[in-house]
Amino acid sequence: MNKTITIEVLRYRREQDKTPVWQAYEIPYKDDLSILEALNYIKDNLDSSLSYRWSCRMAVCGSCGMMINDTPKLACETFLRDYYPDNIRIEALKNFDIERDLVVDIEPFMEKFQKIQPYVINAMTGKKEKIKENAEIDHGNSGKTPAEIAAMSSKQTPAELVKFKQYTMCINCLLCYAACPQMGLNPKFLGPAALSMAQRYNKDTRDSGKAQRFEVMNEKEGVWPCTFVGYCSKVCPKSVDPAGAIQQAKLEGTMSMGFKGINILPLPKSVKDKVNKFNQFKQPEKTEA
Numbered sequence: 001m002n003k004t005i006t007i008e009v010l011r012y013r014r015e016q017d018k019t020p021v022w023q024a025y026e027i028p029y030k031d032d033l034s035i036l037e038a039l040n041y042i043k044d045n046l047d048s049s050l051s052y053r054w055s056c057r058m059a060v061c062g063s064c065g066m067m068i069n070d071t072p073k074l075a076c077e078t079f080l081r082d083y084y085p086d087n088i089r090i091e092a093l094k095n096f097d098i099e100r101d102l103v104v105d106i107e108p109f110m111e112k113f114q115k116i117q118p119y120v121i122n123a124m125t126g127k128k129e130k131i132k133e134n135a136e137i138d139h140g141n142s143g144k145t146p147a148e149i150a151a152m153s154s155k156q157t158p159a160e161l162v163k164f165k166q167y168t169m170c171i172n173c174l175l176c177y178a179a180c181p182q183m184g185l186n187p188k189f190l191g192p193a194a195l196s197m198a199q200r201y202n203k204d205t206r207d208s209g210k211a212q213r214f215e216v217m218n219e220k221e222g223v224w225p226c227t228f229v230g231y232c233s234k235v236c237p238k239s240v241d242p243a244g245a246i247q248q249a250k251l252e253g254t255m256s257m258g259f260k261g262i263n264i265l266p267l268p269k270s271v272k273d274k275v276n277k278f279n280q281f282k283q284p285e286k287t288e289a
Helices: 035-046 107-115 128-134 146-151 158-162 165-169 175-179 181-185 192-202 210-217 231-235 242-257 269-279
Strands: 004-011 021-028 065-068 071-074 088-091 098-100
Touching: 004 035, 021 035, 035 088, 065 175, 071 175, 071 231, 107 192, 165 192, 175 192, 175 231, 192 210, 192 242, 210 242, 231 242
Parallel strands: 004 088
Antiparallel strands: 004 021, 065 071, 065 088
């Protein structure tokens, strides 16, 4: 007898559903069948009205993020064998408005993402006049003239790259937003992906827009609402560790503000040296056995 498995999908169609409703589908079971392939089977053979996003099928595009048995996951790298013989429940990512079925409205995220200016500033735009005012930010450029900084803006050592390479792995799958309890309480919070991407550019030695980003990151809805639960890092399929990036930004933001308006003396040089040493910490390289 051929094996089967039941998949329950939370459906929402504006034209007919006042509230989301569960709909069950029974499909053939295979050990190597992914959740995404199961959804494709349902759409091709059982219900063509089912809506969801997908593209690459290789955990690169980040399109197929959804809640699978109440956990944020990529459908393309989650398999039926992980749940068989139990039923599988699939719904749209939490903390987002549902457009239709498993498709969510990502426009609010895109607006937040744009606010942190996710690109190399100056080196890319050619606005060299801004380099001087940002040169005091610690990029290892202290003491250099604007012309010297401009000349070296496209050069980077492996040691400099490793400081932010982890954050470049983000695929904007938004699993971290669905996992973040603060997003459920405060939808205006910039969120894990946007803030970790801000750190990616802040730590890039070719960039001189750190001061501009910190103006956004240190606002009320910037890094400060984060309570460091860490679930965003746990569900990240690329091990970006957005929770860690946010805590780094909190520390750097506090120092960059210079404790303005709170009547605290500047940090002693010895403490600043320790913080800088911490920020320059290089993760050990992986070695093959």
